[in-house]
Structure formats: structure tokens, C-alpha cells
Amino acid sequence: MSTTAPAAAVDGVLVGGAVEHPLELTDAALRGYPPHTESGEFDSSKGPQAHTYVGALLSDVVDSADPREADAKNPLLRLVVRAAASDGYDGQPLGHPRLVVPSDKKGGRYVSDLTELTVVDAGA
Template sequence: MVSYLARRMSRPRVVAIVLALAAILVVSLLPTWRAEAATPAATPAATPAAAPAKAIPHPVPTLPPGQVLFLGRIAHPQLLTVADLAAKYPQHTQTVTFQSGAGPQTHTYTGPLLYDVLQAAKPAFRSDVKNDALRYAAVVHASDGYESVVSWGEIDPGFAGTEALLAVTQDGVSLAKEGPRLTAPGDTKGGRYVSGVTSVTLVRAGL
């Protein structure tokens, strides 16, 4: 095209037309250049932060059968034997029925209320938090590693008032060798009837 124009027009006019065409081309490409300049350069993908490690719970000491360690959010941690549980606290007797893997079970238990034993250990409830006790629960640990949980609201007489025992006898037979048994009257299943209790830890579950 330029050679054709060169034959038909004077040189200055050809130069002017070529410059005009170049200007048109530049103007048409300008938006594309601006868009490319405005696009931020790709940055390497950030390495995802490592997930926080799960807290490792403190191991519960292994105790001989018949001894129970009370610890956690209490002022007076203590180690009690079945004989201590029978001698130091008011005794209650209850006959309960529950379902087990072997079928229905009915037994008569005698022992102190879990509530009474924990109250004597002075729970560290906060006076500046409304009903702070309702954020607490007792984790009951057995000699075979089995665990169950009872909330404070369940055993507090001011709330549900369930008479969960740390039974020292079952059907009149001492549990001094096996260790006390937690009872859960009102439970249909026997999963919370923890045998061979070795520790009770009071924990604060709420914020």
C-alpha cells in the first residue's frame, strides 16, 4: 500500500499518511496495554498455615484398684480409698435398673454422692460469672481406660439433683478390690455406670 501511495502522491504526503495510520494503530492498542499493565503480577500461592497441634491431655496416673484420685478445678486434690469413701461421707443406698450388653441389670448400690465428695474438695467456681458451675463436668476414669462424663448441673441438688453415687458396695458386696462404681440413676443404658473408678477430674467446659 505504501509503494502504491508513493507512486500516486508526493513524498511528504505519503509520510503524513503513514504516520496517521501508525497513530491509529497505537490508539487502538492502548486499552489492551493499559489492561495488561493494571493486572497485578501473579504471586506464588501462599503456603497454607499448618493446623495447630491438638492439645495432649495430661495422663491420668495409674493407681492400684480401690484408690481414687480427685483432681482438676478443685482447691483440694486428694487420693481416697474405698474405705475413705465409706467412712468420710454420708452413705446413700439405691436400687437401679439399666440395660447392658448382657441384658437388663438390677443392682443395689451404697456409697457417697459424687456431688458431696466434689463439694468437699472445693470446686473453683468463679463468683463473677453467672451460674459458672453449669460450665463444669466431672470426667470419671476407670482402671481399664473407660471414661464417662457427668455435668455439674446433673448432680447439683439445685438443678437436676441426680443422685450419682461412687458406690462402695454392690448388692452388699464390698468393692474395695475392684474400686468404686459410678451410678447414673435415671439412665436407661448402663454406659455411665463406670466400674473400677480410679480418678475423677473436674473440668470447666465452657468459655
Template structure:
């Protein structure tokens, strides 16, 4: 589904990114996944159809993308796996773990983000908002995830220290370059891809959920 998001929505992403900078604890979900699915489309009248609720463990990939879809731990386990060793600080002290999972960039790339090819390095205008249970959210610049620009290996992890995550909990976001655990979003339920153009240019024309 393609849904037009207003300027406040895109601006809120930037505000949330700044607000989360001081959080040094891995995000632990406390609520149910948001009601969402990329399957529904707009009707003949142009009104958006209601979005069915996500099942536990499902992650919606949407936003300014041509092919929104959902992923699960089961589907992620069937993709090429990457292992990373990480250290970060949390409220529980220094953490050191080995995670296995799929590169976040590969998952988002399959949704075919709609970056403006007429702009030089148009993908550098991109942002990704990751939402977990309890409406926890963390924001990334696309360049942090794109191996063409960054050496980091941000993962959708399927296991920690060899122990698989529960299917109903879904994957965990793992950010090896972060020294604090605020963007290690658990019980992930949405990955939104967009651009900052509407907020920066004041046009209010950024796209919301994909179709």
C-alpha cells in the same frame, strides 16, 4: 498440683462424652490405674513434679480444684451412705441392682471446685470426667450431680446388692438416671473437674490437675 491443660485436652473430654453415648455396657476395667496423685507440687522452676502411681483402689480427685485428694473404699465407707435401686440395660441384658455408697457430688464438693463466681450460675459451665481402668472414661455435666439442679443421686458405690466391693478394685460409679450402663464406671481411678470455657471460648486456658 495445678497443671494447665491445653485446649485439646478439654476438647477431648467433649469428644469422649459424645463417643460414649452409644455404649450400653457397664464399664469393666482391664488395666492398671493411671499413675497419679495430688500430693506432688510444682518446684521452684515451675516444672511439675512427677506424680507417684496410685495404689490399687485409690481414686484421685483433681482438676480445677483447690483441694485435690484421693479417696478409697475404706474412706468412703466412713461417710454418710445412700442406697439406690437401679435398672439399666447392658450387653448381658436388663440389670436390676441395689447399690450403697456416697453421693458423687459430696466427694467432689470436698475438693472445692474452682467455678467462676463472677459468672451467673458459674457451676453450670462445669464438667466431670470419670476414668476407670483401661483408660475408660465417661463425662458428666456438673448440673447432673448438683442436688441444687438435679434430683438424681449419682453414687460412688461401695457395695452391690449387699456385697462389698473389693478394696483393690475401688468404688463403682452408679448413675440411676441412665437407662444404659455405659457410665457405670468400675475400677474408678480418677475424677477430673473442669469447665468448658477454654474449649468454647478458644482460649486454651483450662486448668488440669489440682495442687
């Protein structure tokens, strides 16, 4: 598995892998998904932080690419999503979306400047 973040082909997020309809979502297209508001508190090198994020749900974005179901019992449970990003720790407004998990208390695991989501069949 490569650890190098791929260059984004569009100014937004690529959605590919084990999907029927790969997507190239611009920032405007991402803003077209139903917005959801999530608040999260996490630890950082600067101490505890609390933020509120507004945007598309990961499940909505991945579902729109129509993940492929494997020939297995509970096929969608075999799918995982790998997120790739460019470096986004510069203290400036994000040029790309951020993938957040409000229940994760380690903010360093949030994915800043998201460039690609790849659906992978973990059982393959």
C-alpha cells in the same frame, strides 16, 4: 484429651482438676462419706438388670474437694466431672468404686473400677 486411664496413686480415687483441695481418697475414706442407697435398672448385653448400690454421692465427693468457681454468671453450672477408670468387666467384686447413674438405662456407661475424678471448667 487423653483416652488413657491414669494409674491411681492410691488404692482409691483421685479427685483433682479445677478444685481448691485435690484429694486422694482411699476406699476407707470413701466409706466415711454418708452412705446413700440407689437402685438402678439398665440394659446390658445379658439383658435387663436391676441392682442396688450403696455409697457416697458424687456431689459429696466433689464438694469436699472445693470446686473453683469461675468469674461468670452461675459459675458452678460451667463445671463438669470427667471420670477415669481401669477395666472392671471381669465378673469379680470391684477392687475400686463404681460410678453409677440410676436414671441411665445403659449400664455400659457406668464407670467400673473408678480411679480418678477430674473437675473441668467447660467454659475455659
